[in-house]
Amino acid sequence: MIKKLLYLTVLAILLISSGCSKNDKPKITSDDINEQITGSDQLQLKNEWVRVSGEGMNTALFFDAVNGTAIADTILSAESEIAQIVEIHETYKMEGDMMGMRQVDFVAVPPNSTIQFKPRDLHIMLIKLKQDINLGDSVKAVINFKHAGKIKLIAIAKELMMNKK
Amino acid sequence: MKNFSTTKMFLLYTSLALTVFISCKNDFPVETDFSTDSYPLITQDNKSVKFPEFVKGKLVVVGFIFTNCPDICPLTTNNMRLVQEKLNAEKIENVSFVSISFDPETDTPDILKKFASLRKLDLNNWSFLTGDKKITDQIIKKAGVFAIPSDTSKTPSGEEIVFFVHTDRISLMDEEGRIRKNYFGSKLDIEEIVEDIKNY
Numbered sequence: 001m002i003k004k005l006l007y008l009t010v011l012a013i014l015l016i017s018s019g020c021s022k023n024d025k026p027k028i029t030s031d032d033i034n035e036q037i038t039g040s041d042q043l044q045l046k047n048e049w050v051r052v053s054g055e056g057m058n059t060a061l062f063f064d065a066v067n068g069t070a071i072a073d074t075i076l077s078a079e080s081e082i083a084q085i086v087e088i089h090e091t092y093k094m095e096g097d098m099m100g101m102r103q104v105d106f107v108a109v110p111p112n113s114t115i116q117f118k119p120r121d122l123h124i125m126l127i128k129l130k131q132d133i134n135l136g137d138s139v140k141a142v143i144n145f146k147h148a149g150k151i152k153l154i155a156i157a158k159e160l161m162m163n164k165k
Numbered sequence: 166m167k168n169f170s171t172t173k174m175f176l177l178y179t180s181l182a183l184t185v186f187i188s189c190k191n192d193f194p195v196e197t198d199f200s201t202d203s204y205p206l207i208t209q210d211n212k213s214v215k216f217p218e219f220v221k222g223k224l225v226v227v228g229f230i231f232t233n234c235p236d237i238c239p240l241t242t243n244n245m246r247l248v249q250e251k252l253n254a255e256k257i258e259n260v261s262f263v264s265i266s267f268d269p270e271t272d273t274p275d276i277l278k279k280f281a282s283l284r285k286l287d288l289n290n291w292s293f294l295t296g297d298k299k300i301t302d303q304i305i306k307k308a309g310v311f312a313i314p315s316d317t318s319k320t321p322s323g324e325e326i327v328f329f330v331h332t333d334r335i336s337l338m339d340e341e342g343r344i345r346k347n348y349f350g351s352k353l354d355i356e357e358i359v360e361d362i363k364n365y
Contacts, residue, residue, distance in 0.1 A: 051235065051236075051239055052283050052284060053235075053239075053283065054279045054280070054283050057232060057233065057276075057279075057280070058233050058234075058235045058326065059235050059239075060235040060236050084320045084321060085318050085319075085320060085321075085326075087318065089235075091236045091237060094330065096332075097332050097333045097334060097347075097349055098311060098330060098331065098332055098333070099237045099330070099331065099332075099333045099351070100315055100316075100330035100331075101234075101235075101236065101237075101315075101316060101328050101330075102315075102316050103316060103318070119236055119240055119351075120236060120237070120240070120351060120352070123235065123236060125235055125318075126235075127318050127320070127326055128320050128324075128326065132283065133283075134283065135285070159239070159243050159284060160243075
C-alpha cells in the first residue's frame with residue numbers, strides 16, 4: 001500500500017513537472033522566428049533601390065530607415081564597394097526653382113519613426129561608380145548606425161518618377 | 166442682300182476664329198526668344214548642330230541637365246521620357262526633345278550617349294547637346310537657368326567632382342525657337358505639359 005502511494009506520488013510529481021516545463025519553454029514555430037526577424041521592434045531598412053547610372057558617373061541610393069524600437073539611433077555613414085566615394089547627401093530647395101545638394105554628417109532616426117531616403121531629399125550618394133548599374137541590377141551597401149551597428153542592404157536598380165505632389 | 170449676309174457671316178466667323186487663335190496664344194506668352202539665335206552645339210552622336218535652328222518647325226521640350234547630378238537631373242530626364250511616351254501613345258508627332266548640358270567640360274558626347282543609353286531612351290526625336298562652355302553658358306543665361314558650382318567631393322586619387330546648385334527646369338519652345346512656358350523639371354506635371362502641347 002505504501003509502495004503504491006509512493007509510486008502514485010512520484011508519478012504525480014513527474015506529470016506536474018512535465019506540465020510546468022512545457023509552460024516555461026514554449027515550442028518556437030517558424031512563424032515565431034519570422035516574427036522575430038520582421039517584427040516592428042527592430043531597426044530595419046525597407047524599400048531599398050538605386051538609380052541606374054554608369055561607370056565613372058554618380059548615382060543615388062534610397063531606402064526607408066524604420067526604427068521600431070524605443071531607442072533613438074543615428075545613421076553615421078554608409079559603405080559600398082560599387083563606388084569610389086560613398087556619402088550621405090541631401091537635395092535641398094533654394095529660392096524659386098533652384099535646387100542644390102550637400103553632404104550631411106549624420107541623420108537622426110528617432111524612436112518609433114521612419115526616415116525616408118527619397119528623391120529630392122536624403123540619399124546615399126555613390127560617387128565615381130566602378131561599374132555600370134543597369135535596370136534590374138542589385139547593389140550591395142552597408143548603412144552604419146550608432147547603436148544598431150552595420151545593417152546590410154541590397155538595392156535594386158530602377159528609374160522612378162517623382163510624384164508632383 | 167444674300168451676298169451681303171454671306172460676307173457678314175464670313176467676317177464674323179473669321180474674327181471669331183482670330184479671337185480664339187489670339188487668346189490661345191496669349192496663354193503661352195513668349196518667355197525667352199531664341200528665334201534669331203544660332204548656337205553651335207554637338208549632339209551625343211558627335212554631330213554638329215545649330216540650336217535652335219535644327220529643331221525649328223517643331224514644338225520642343227527642352228531640359229537643362231548635368232550628368233554628374235544624381236537626383237534632380239535624372240528625374241528631369243525621366244519626366245521628359247514620360248512626356249515622350251505619352252505623346253507617342255497619343256500619336257502626337259511634331260515634337261522634339263532636347264537636353265542641354267550646363268557642364269559641357271564633363272559631359273562629352275560619349276558621356277551623354279551613355280547617360281541616354283543606360284536609361285534606354287528613345288533618341289529618334291531626342292538630342293543631348295554639349296559644346297563650348299561659353300556657348301552653353303550663353304544659352305542657359307538667356308533661358309534664365311542658373312548653374313553655380315557648389316559642393317565638391319574628392320576621389321582617393323584626388324580628382325574633384327563638382328556639383329551644381331541649379332535651376333530645376335524643363336521648357337516648352339515653339340516652332341520658331343521661342344520659349345513659351347517653363348516647368349519644374351524634377352516634378353513635372355506630365356498631364357499639364359501634354360495638354361499644353363495639344364492646345365498650343
